[in-house]
Amino acid sequence: MSLLISSRLRGFGLAILLPFTGVAQNVVPGASPVVPVQQWFHLDPTTDKVMGVSAQRTYNELLKSRTSTPVVVAIIDAGIDTAHTDLKRLLWTNSREIAGNGQDDDKNGYVDDVHGWNFLGGKDGRNVDVETYEDTRMLAKLKPLYEGKSRTAVPTAKRAEYDLYQKVKSSQASKIAENTTQYESLSENYRLTEAGAENLRQALNVPRLDTATLHRLRPTDPNLLRAVLSLDTNLRSSGYPDLETVLKDMKEGMDQSKSLLDYSLNPTYNPRATIIGDDPNNVADRLYGNRDVHGPDPSHGTHVAGIIGADRTNTLGILGIANNVRLMAVRAVPNGDERDKDVANAIRYAVDNGASIINMSFGKYYSPQRAAVEEAIQYAEKKGVLLVHSAGNESQDIDTNVEFPSPVYLSGKRIPNMITVGATARLNDNQMVAEFSNYGKKNVDVFAPGHQIYSTLPGQEYGNKSGTSMASPVVTGIAAVLKSYFPKLTAEDMKRIILQSAVVYHTKVLMPGTKKEVDFAELSSTGGLVNLYQAVQLAARQTP
Template structure:
């Protein structure tokens, strides 16, 4: 799981501050108002932002229509199951007695009341930070091939030798990138924090939010220009306040330091002492513990809220789906997920009744790819839709394959998988999030994924960006379709979501570059998902 430090933050952070002084429902509920921060629920035409028309759909197409509950599994880093906007919607295993320490339903997982944790030890401890997959490959292959010439390696082992040379380079590149990032973000964070503190003091403001900055009228013209300039920069970058910018910078800084200390360290292996299994034994399925929360459930809690935060409690935010049960499966650490855990997580979700699985994770090496693909085939055989984030590295994944891949090893396209890129709020050159991966063949659709407001642990709410946020937008849409049209299969859901996109030919910045390209060339549909159009299509087909 990677945190997208946007190009805007990396390149513009130092200049951001201008110079300043030193339960199952039988019918759709009454329609609540959309919180102002949830732009992604709004309609492009009516509201002028690149949302997916959730409010319009409930208002015009689904009001008072019956729906059935749908189970959506969230394979992630954990979920805050006590959050007021999520706890009513949690999936509950009807055959399991909470807290008795027994495997009441004999499924191999004791006390799996709301899901399971494949990153936990039998003693209750948890893996938090993990290594990258290329780091793990370095640890395994270095003793075999370091210092050897290719001609000295047996022919049968040369493919593995070549893999070692490849991961050796990517590992070195990541170390260099994160060393530079930690240094530059560290300096930028301190500079901006000092400037923000000074500006708050000079303007007598508790927070530097856009509403406050727009209202202030200091007598000092330099101070006025500083406030106005910061207001413009925040608006352009899609931030509501300077505090959110600093929080993103701090998160990126902390992650870069963590990567250098742990995820990029070949000697680091927390799994050995905590779980004690063989990660390469993909037939082993009975391990882990019941802790759905984990050490850091921020990412998964945010994803869960996007899909299905409570739409009836008149607080917080609105999830996209209104009749959903959220199954928490912990299998994604801070670092690269293990293929074994992902395969087992998919199988667990399928066996316990999930219709849709959100997969906001990915990596660029997959040593046990066959095991993951077998699990995905198992999901397909049971009619389960998989929704996967495209990745946050500004890469063309038609060229640089990201896993899970949308293609099987055989080259066949996976029929029950949707791969999602991240879009931003405005229909202009910045419509594609600058960190988002893309691909004319291997990315299916784009969905809102920049500055997405959702649930956070500890009864909190906030913005996060990433294709990790775009994927649950699509998973939530799929849940709405499945809930109101229960006969739809996984392939039906995929077909409807892809066929109903709004195609745009806006000239946008190709992620990671300053080159403008046609938005429609960055995915195989050329479009942004739209729930209103998808429900219209489903309704028309159901009426035949």
């Protein structure tokens, strides 16, 4: 899984002293009072002037007189905080399983799988948290065979594998260099910002540097006043409530880079061997793992779950896109790259336990057991299950640099029950496409909001995350609404309606990773941004 350090951190080096250079303020004019102000992606492009998916307008105008049926949505991810107030009522519950009795009551091979299953767990209750990248694992496997050898010294039949070794060796070196630089930069920024924050707290005699405090303070010292005004603008523009949260995010980003260097990019690191003890290459093995769907770090999956279906009936927190879902947690994505075996088994588990839609906010660029994953996708296709997959966060054209699971089978046939999703930002300007988002005229189907998306976090908290990981559950939520209100729709129907109803824009946008402006419509096969209002209208016209 590609984790994305928040783009809101950009511009916060010496934040107290320097003008802000980050993203636009996360305040939405014209928002409905029932939508938390941070959830801009629920709003309507025409009415609210932000590039949302018109969810609130859809409920107000199109769905208020219709009835819905529950839809099971599986979330293959790092885990979900099942105790979160905005999620717990909506959790999928296996009615055939008696919780906590240590028995496989429904005889499906998974003991006490009450809310889902964890394919990253050991029988003793331990869990894999941080994992290696796939190219790191390939490097460990191939290095003893090819290191120090020239291509001409390798037998002809093995030269393709030799070339693969050179490729993963290069990508590994690039990632190590990138994360070393990032760690050093974040560490220095963190040190300077922390020192500046403490100096400002002392000068102002306040315990915290939050926006409410900064907004009311007007010190007489002109230098101090400039610092207060600059920081207040900085925080409000980036959607942070206080500088202490900025420091927390900086520390998390710093720790993430350090973890990548110590573990995910370390060929000798292999937690699976001692925790799960299986053969990760044996894709026929399906009965392993444990019942812990929370896992060591459910931040990512909890955020995804809230986007799809956070409780719309309570008066707390946020609103999910869909209003009648059952969220099934399937833990198969570590902090690092997921294993093909786990992905295949997670898809099969979700299908066998009644999921109509599966959200897959993960991806990687090497897939050693690709055939096993594709067999599971074909199984989902036969059972009528829609898969929604994030396009990736590397600013790459995935038509030429394929991300897995690929939207195309090894046979060359396009997968009819999969939607691949890129990420957009708030405004219809040249930065509408999120700078990190992958794209592709063939392999990305559609775009959805994925920048500064406000959703649930573990421990009854809420916050912003950015990534195509956030765009994918927006589309999953739309699919869940369609299936809920039009239950006869098949997986292919849902895909067709979502793609046909996407609103095409010809805005000149910055191609991710470049300063080049291109037509937004050229970055995906539809050229469009998903829209729930248009999708429901189309479904209503086409469904008896």
